[in-house]
Amino acid sequence: MVDQPAVLAEGLIKSYGEKRALxxxxxxxxxxxxxxxxxPNGAGKTTAVRILATLLRLDGGRAEVAGLDVARQPALVRAKIGLVGQSAAVDEVLSGRQNLEMFxxxxxxxxxxxxxxxxELLDxxxxxxxxxxxxxSYSGGMRRxxxxxxxxxxxPAVxxxxxxxTGLDPRGRNEVWEAMRALVAAGTTVLLTxxxxxxxxQLADRISVIDTGKVxxxxxxxxxxxxxxxxxxEVVLRTPAHLETVVGIVAKVATGEVESIVDDRTVSAPVSDRVxxxxxxxxxxxxxxxxAEDISLRRPTLDEVFLQLTGHRAEKKEEVAA
Amino acid sequence: MTMVAPAPPSSPLGRLRWALADGWTVTRRDIIHWIRQPVALIVNLAFSVMLVLVFGYLFGGAMSVPGGGNYREFLLPGMLVLMMFFSLESTIMAITEDKSKGVTDRFRSMPMSPSAVVLGRATADMLMSVITLVALVACGLAVDWKINRGIGLALAAFGLMLLLRFALLWLGIYLGLMLPNPESVAAVQILVWPLGFLTSVYAPPETMPNWLGTIAEWNPLSSTVSAVRELFGNPGIGGDSWIAQHSILMAVLWPVLITVVFFPLAVRRYQRLSR
Structure with missing residues (x-):
């Protein structure tokens, strides 16, 4: 029982008409x-959370939260979970204390x-x-x-x-992160989208990257x-003339595939030791x-992560085929 | 301090007890709104009172009631019913706001009684309707409106008005669940207002062009208005059509019909949130 996962999802399927959200x-x-x-937006994150939080019925697969089947025992699951959605789901007119008392x-x-x-919780x-x-009268961070x-x-167990x-300014985001770190330190299991x-x-022990309804x-x-x-x-050149040479230079420090875009005169690659x-x-x-017109170090965008992840998969398939 | 939720009740009686207790908690939320925002409550009531005064005094002089009688005495029952109808908007608004802000989802993710959300909404809206009726009746008595046929029939009249309000609750919940966001409630208002005016509230349908008078007579609000006028003993009842002759019957049948149609639709719509 010790090793029983707090949240378990196996082959979840959820369709909206023709479209498969999961x-x-x-x-x-x-x-x-x-x-x-x-x-990214529309990948199926919210759908997954809504199914696990008993708000949506699943069309296929199996889900358990705190050892309880989400589809068969929703009432029992609800006593074990807390849900914080995309907007602050609290009453605007009531005070913070009155909200918490009501819930x-x-x-x-x-x-x-x-x-x-x-x-206790206000404290x-x-x-x-x-x-x-x-x-x-609360700020965005306070509401969250x-x-x-x-x-x-x-x-809650989960x-x-x-x-x-989402939608918070940097200060509000920091406030929420601090609050979440405190929760995590207290041992709460958290599923964060x-x-x-x-x-x-910053916050997760493990990450699942989800795209078009699949991890x-x-x-x-x-x-x-x-x-x-x-x-x-990322190196931006003045002219595309030396692009090939620069690809060679960057390849020496790269930890992955070097990308070059002729039209943008840009060469970029993943690196591990920044300086x-x-x-x-x-x-x-x-x-x-x-x-060079510009040389910069930057974190990959989510788009690049997806490109990279799907790219790797394609490469692996080719290796198998070869 | 342990923080364990009691297991959901398995007996029907236990479930009823949860539904009532949770429903009351949800109702109390609205009551706290009224206490925390007394100005909003007063403005709301003042609006109804103002309508009575505007129509009673501004237009009242130019109006004549068929069969004679005081226009303000003719008007007030109509205004009472109209306020029951206009409060449809507040039901729609409350439901749409909770849905779009995620409060409905929070309720649905909690181990509370599933029917409590609707039960609490219904109780709060009915309470507010009673408060509105009391305020308008006080205003009416001040502008020489009278109850002419005794308190028993008057109570029956209030019963008919609250019955109509109860029926509109389900229409409101259904529409509230249909609308995507609070901003779209304005679109419903555009439909609500003509429906409120196309009645026997301000003028007797006999005085309207034939086709318009027929529509006004068959408007469910008109049946309640006529029935209430009759039960209060206020002027303006009459008309030769079948529907005008059977206003009390229709004042019961219309709300029952609305409830029969929209209660299941509202429930289905609520269950479809989990689709």
Whole structure:
């Protein structure tokens, strides 16, 4: 029983008419860990969370949360989970405390216990001072923290966070991250969906990358990053004349495939040691007498991650075929 | 402190107890709204009172009631029914807002009674309707509206109005679940207002062009208006058509019909949220 996953999904299928939102989605989350579900808009992240949180019926496959079958025992599952959705699902007119008390009562806590728990959570999420004010007057970050608090009322076995920082300013995002780190330290199992690579990187123990309703890569962030190459170096040339030479130079420091785009006069590649790679490329360029318009180091965008991941798969298939 | 949710009840009686307790918690949310925003509540009531005063005094002088009688005494029952109808908007708004902000999803992901969301909404809206009726009746009594046939029939009249409100609840919940966001409620208002005016509320249908009068007479609101006028003993009842002659019967039948159609539709729509 110790090794039983807190969240388990096997071959989940969900269709909306012709479109398959989930197409054989698999997931296993160890108790007490944070699992990131990373993918672009429309990849199926929210659909997966909504099925696991008993909000959507599944069309195929099997899902368990806290050892309970989501399709067969939804009422029991609901007593074990907390859900924090994409918008702050709290009452704007009520105060923060009144919101938490109301949700506490709906979890069937007695009036006194609900009040005590509301105060505890306001304290915990740094909202004690503003607990009596109407939620309307809260900042985006405060709303999301109240939203998190509402999801934590029962100390759920599994907390679902569906893009908890989407639409927040950097300050609000930091506030929410801090609150989430505290939850994680307290041992809550969290399934976190996000479009941001750095968010998954910062918070998750393991990441599943999801695209068109399927998991296309899974592993700890460090492993995924080395697969996709982590940082990238990008050289923009003045003229495309020396493109081939530059590809050669960059290839020496690259940890993956070097990409060159003639029209943009750009050469880019994944690198592991940022500073060493940059120094090496700058020196080699100056030795060869090639003028660069721009040289930069940057994190891969989600698009590049997907390109990389699907690219690798295609390569593997070719190897097998050969 | 342990924080364990009690297991969901398995007996029908236990489920009913949860539904009532959770429903009341949801209703209390609206009551807290009224207490925290007394101005919004007062403005809402003042709007209804203002309509009575505007129509009663501004237009009242130019209006004549067939068969004679005071226009304000003719008007008030209509205004009471009209307010029951206009509160349809607040039901739609509340449902749409909760749905679009994710509050409905939060409720659905919690181990609360599934019927409590609707039960709580219904109780809160009915309570607000009673408050509106009380405020308007007080205003009516101040502008010499009278209950002429005794308190028993008057209570029956209030019963008919709340029955209509109850029926509109399901229409409101259905429409609220259909609409994608609170902004689209404005589109429904465009339909609601003509329906509210195309009745016997302000003017007797006999005074309208034939075809328009027939539509107004068959408007479910008109049946309740006529029935309520009759039960209060206010002027303006009459008309020779079948529907005008059977207003009390129709004031029961229309709401029952609306409920029979829209209650299952609303329930189905709610269940379809999990599609």
């Amino acid at each position: 197409d054989g989605f698999d997931l296993s989350v160890a108790p007490g860990s944070v699992h990131g579900l990373l993918g 506490g009562r709906l979890y069937h806590l007695g009036p006194a216990v609900a009040r005590r728990r509301a105060d 915990y999420f740094g909202l004690a001072d503003t607990g009596s004010k109407a939620v309307k 923290r109240l939203d998190l608090a509402a999801g934590m009322i029962l100390r 907390l679902f966070l569906d893009e908890p920082t 996000t479009q941001y690579l750095d968010e998954a990187d 296309i890569a899974e592993g700890p962030p460090s492993q995924l990053k080395s697969t996709i190459g982590g940082d990238r170096i 060493a790679a940059l120094t090496e490329v700058v020196r080699a360029l100056s030795d060869a007498g090639i003028e």
